[in-house]
Amino acid sequence: MENKLLIVGTVAYDTIETPYGKRERVIGGSGVYASLSARLFGEVSLFSTIGDDYLEEDLLKLRNSGIDIDKLKRIEGEKSFFWEGSYRNDLNNAETLKTELNCLLKFETKIPEEFKDSNFLFLANIDPDFQKEIIGQMNNLKFSALDTMNYWIETKREKIFELFKHINLLFLNEGELKLLTGEKNTFVAAEKLFNSSLKNLIVKRGEYGSILFSKDNLFILPAYPLRKVVDPTGAGDSFAGAFIGFLRKEGEISFEKMKEALLFATVSASFAVSDFSVDPLLSLDFETLKIRKDEFLQFLV
């Protein structure tokens, strides 16, 4: 039987400024970026909470791309999550100018019945308490992965550690890893998390690539070489979505499969940042992704 993939994250509007221009109220959100990459490998359902301002034409773009968004929870009287950020001074670090949680304050953690038997789950960056409630409702998981961010590490650190025993993989960027562990050295920091019963870890290093850790294994991968980064928003979510989308398609969980998933994750992120918002991902197909993955391999050992 086909494995089912569920992604839970945000569906948002973003206003983004980068050295290449500014875009107002464009499609964004961790759940959207992750789903748009995951759908390249097969079916994906996106569960999230949106406000009554989310445009039908934008939802249609997601639906037409192949994402199942039928169970998005629309909250009347609330606006959608909104984020405004600038990369004008540094393409590697977003300066947050505005965050309006809006409908996220009423995030729906009650998972629709038809999603509870999903075998693959990606929980994008939302409140760790919500993440725990969602995992608790799943009854047929083969593989679950989690993302988080500095804000939750600072405010709900212990909750994140508690989640380790319920998940198969944690995504962190290098700064988050250091914040979470208090360790400056990436490899020492990773070991600390494995001592806290984490099973697998992916450390994202932006333009320098990523590292996949399991308790006894290590895989270091550079980033795909890019001459131009237009909008880094969603790079990490696109990365995670492709990773779990590939694993779901393969069906088999092994370190070797995760290595291959990391290659797809890396090239998926390289497309995501090549233009504003979700535009590059909306027009991407699996064949184009695979061609870049094969090209990428030629630059490596």
Added chain:
Amino acid sequence: MENKLLIVGTVAYDTIETPYGKRERVIGGSGVYASLSARLFGEVSLFSTIGDDYLEEDLLKLRNSGIDIDKLKRIEGEKSFFWEGSYRNDLNNAETLKTELNCLLKFETKIPEEFKDSNFLFLANIDPDFQKEIIGQMNNLKFSALDTMNYWIETKREKIFELFKHINLLFLNEGELKLLTGEKNTFVAAEKLFNSSLKNLIVKRGEYGSILFSKDNLFILPAYPLRKVVDPTGAGDSFAGAFIGFLRKEGEISFEKMKEALLFATVSASFAVSDFSVDPLLSLDFETLKIRKDEFLQFLV
């Protein structure tokens, strides 16, 4: 006939402070670090200028390691080059506390006759005018590589560009590359240098590894994963020395050989930073280096 390798750089005393302690007036210098790695692959001659304070026991350590130091030029009445730096706040960036050029002001650029037919040459970071004078005396070069630093880029930028047509390879760290080209993107910056007739380029990215560029080729390599960096001094020189030492041993110059050289360069640097000063390199042998290189490959694609 055996290829001959000449390394020209500094032979210095360093006072170094890192989070792991402080060492006063220990063996240092770009020429020393490079030679100590290069000698793992066969004979190497080191040419440099030292003061009358350089201790015989320190010179003996270099000689016993297999480096030909017979033609080091000792300048009476001058002290040796001295550098004092601290990595206490940031292991990735040295804070220079003191630089005493001393005998470097009278650097001997007249190359001894027996070195002029060397086939492989590494010019470590010294005044680009000196580098040009030295290259001009060589009459049998197969491969020459050059290192430089921010100070020369800021004060003798055009001289460095002029050197491109006389050398086969330039080593730069990522910050130097951006300073030299005025470009923020590493891949765009590299292309600029190739448009200025550079043949090959290695961009060093510290803990994130390095990139080897030729006009039509690209090879991206992460750094060897290290849980502990004690003293980063000399990492780049050790890296360069191993690179050219390997190429000299192989005798053949091709992109594939340079890729393998980069692997050895990377692991050589990983040893160099594992303890203070040249201690790890003095006790290193080729077999140990090769074991780590093979181990390293297991972490890569």
